[in-house]
Every structure is written in structure tokens, then in C-alpha cells.
Amino acid sequence: MAYMAKIGPSILSSNLACLGSECVRMMECGADYLHLDVMDGHFVPNLTFGHPMVECLRKSVGPDPFFDMHMMVSRPEQWVKPMSAAGANQYTFHLEATTNPGNLIKEIREAGMKVGLAIKPGTTVEELAPWANQIDMALVMTVEPGFGGQKFMDDMMPKVSWIRSQFPSLDIEVDGGVGPDTIHRCAEAGANMIVSGSAVIGNDDPRSVISLLRTVVSEAIQKRSLDR
Numbered sequence: 001m002a003y004m005a006k007i008g009p010s011i012l013s014s015n016l017a018c019l020g021s022e023c024v025r026m027m028e029c030g031a032d033y034l035h036l037d038v039m040d041g042h043f044v045p046n047l048t049f050g051h052p053m054v055e056c057l058r059k060s061v062g063p064d065p066f067f068d069m070h071m072m073v074s075r076p077e078q079w080v081k082p083m084s085a086a087g088a089n090q091y092t093f094h095l096e097a098t099t100n101p102g103n104l105i106k107e108i109r110e111a112g113m114k115v116g117l118a119i120k121p122g123t124t125v126e127e128l129a130p131w132a133n134q135i136d137m138a139l140v141m142t143v144e145p146g147f148g149g150q151k152f153m154d155d156m157m158p159k160v161s162w163i164r165s166q167f168p169s170l171d172i173e174v175d176g177g178v179g180p181d182t183i184h185r186c187a188e189a190g191a192n193m194i195v196s197g198s199a200v201i202g203n204d205d206p207r208s209v210i211s212l213l214r215t216v217v218s219e220a221i222q223k224r225s226l227d228r
């Protein structure tokens with residue numbers, strides 16, 4: 001199978017004073033990777049953390065957990081090398097934040113990281129398409145980036161379906177308002193990398209939520225491969 005269901009909790013909604021142990025807890029609850037939201041107060045109206053925090057986190061959780069860095073920053077070129085040195089595995093930048101995506105993709109690869117390309121709700125898939133063969137993952141935002149706990153935008157699903165139809169083996173991630181109530185829509189549309197913040201972290205039983213999300217996505221992937 002070309003792509004797999006992977007669940008990546010967004011630690012934005014966790015107790016940030018205990019980030020290390022929260023990340024370990026998520027991995028122990030069955031997370032496939034960790035989605036780390038970097039915000040600069042400029043590209044989005046909120047502020048989180050940068051590479052010094054990622055470096056500490058890497059030391060605290062060890063070499064195994066996969067760090068998907070969701071870079072909600074202006075001038076994403078600036079942080080490629082520092083993030084790689086800090087232990088990031090994937091650098092997911094916003095198409096809206098750069099004038100030269102091709103060069104940035106090259107720099108991320110040269111720094112030894114995988115490449116994710118994110119689009120905000122107002123950005124079309126036609127704008128992403130020219131880069132799709134050069135990236136590892138496309139991130140379709142299902143809320144306006146900046147805050148956890150927002151309402152899922154169902155009208156983003158045609159974008160996911162279109163990318164899946166054009167690039168059948170590409171990893172497609174959805175982020176924002178995704179949880180047990182909305183996962184079926186994402187899975188049917190063809191998303192396979194699922195970011196979930198408040199629905200996982202805010203639940204008393206994160207293990208069950210992660211497992212449910214993975215089951216729904218795995219079943220949709222299986223169905224698609226049988227239908228082909």
C-alpha cells in the first residue's frame with residue numbers, strides 16, 4: 001500500500017509546562033508522530049515556541065518520535081537549518097509564506113528533513129499542485145491556522161479529494177477541528193495523516209481516540225485500494 005494511516009497529536013492544547021512528558025504520554029498512547037505547531041505572532045496572530053524548545057524536546061523524548069514541524073511563520077527559510085539541528089524530521093511550511101517554494105523545498109532536503117507543504121483555507125489546490133511531485137506531504141488546513149479548538153471546515157474536503165485523485169501516493173494531512181466527529185469526512189476524502197489536538201489531548205482516554213481515528217482512516221484506505 002502506498003500510504004498508511006498515521007495519527008499525530010498536536011501538542012498545542014497540552015500543558016505546555018510539561019511538554020516533554022506530554023509528548024511521551026502521546027507516544028505511549030499510540031501516536032504515530034508528533035505535530036509541533038510553531039507560530040511567530042506574524043504569519044498567525046499567536047505565539048508558541050521555536051527551535052530551542054524543539055532541541056530540549058528531542059533530548060527529553062529520545063531519537064524515535066517523528067517531529068512534524070508545522071511552521072506557521074513568515075520567512076520560513078530562516079529556520080530550516082536550526083530546526084534540522086534541533087532534531088526536526090519534517091519541515092512543513094506554508095505556501096503563502098514564501099515567494100520561492102522550489103528553493104525552500106531544496107533547502108529542506110539538503111538539511112536532511114522531509115518536506116511538508118501547507119495551504120490555508122483560502123489557498124487553492126491549483127496553487128499547491130505544481131509542487132506536489134517534489135514534496136513528501138501536503139497539509140490541507142481545515143481551520144484558519146493560529147489556534148486549537150476551532151470548528152472543522154467541511155468545505156475543505158474537496159481539496160483533499162482532488163489531491164488524492166491527482167497524486168495517489170502522496171501523504172495528505174488534515175489539521176484543525178479533526179476528531180471522532182469529523183474523521184469520517186477526512187478519511188473518505190483521502191487524508192491519511194491526521195492531526196488532532198483538543199479531541200485527543202482533551203480526552204480522558206487519548207489511547208481510544210487515537211485508535212478510533214486510525215481505524216476509520218485505515219478502513220477508508222483499504223476500501224479505496226479495493227475499489228481501484
Ligand code: DX5
Nearest residue numbers: 145146148149176177197198
Ligand atoms: C492550528 C494548529 C493545529 C491545532 C489543532 O493552527 O495548526 O495543529 O493545534 O488543534 P485542534 O485539533 O484542537 O483543532
Ligand code: ZN
Nearest residue numbers: 010037070175
Ligand atoms: Zn498544526
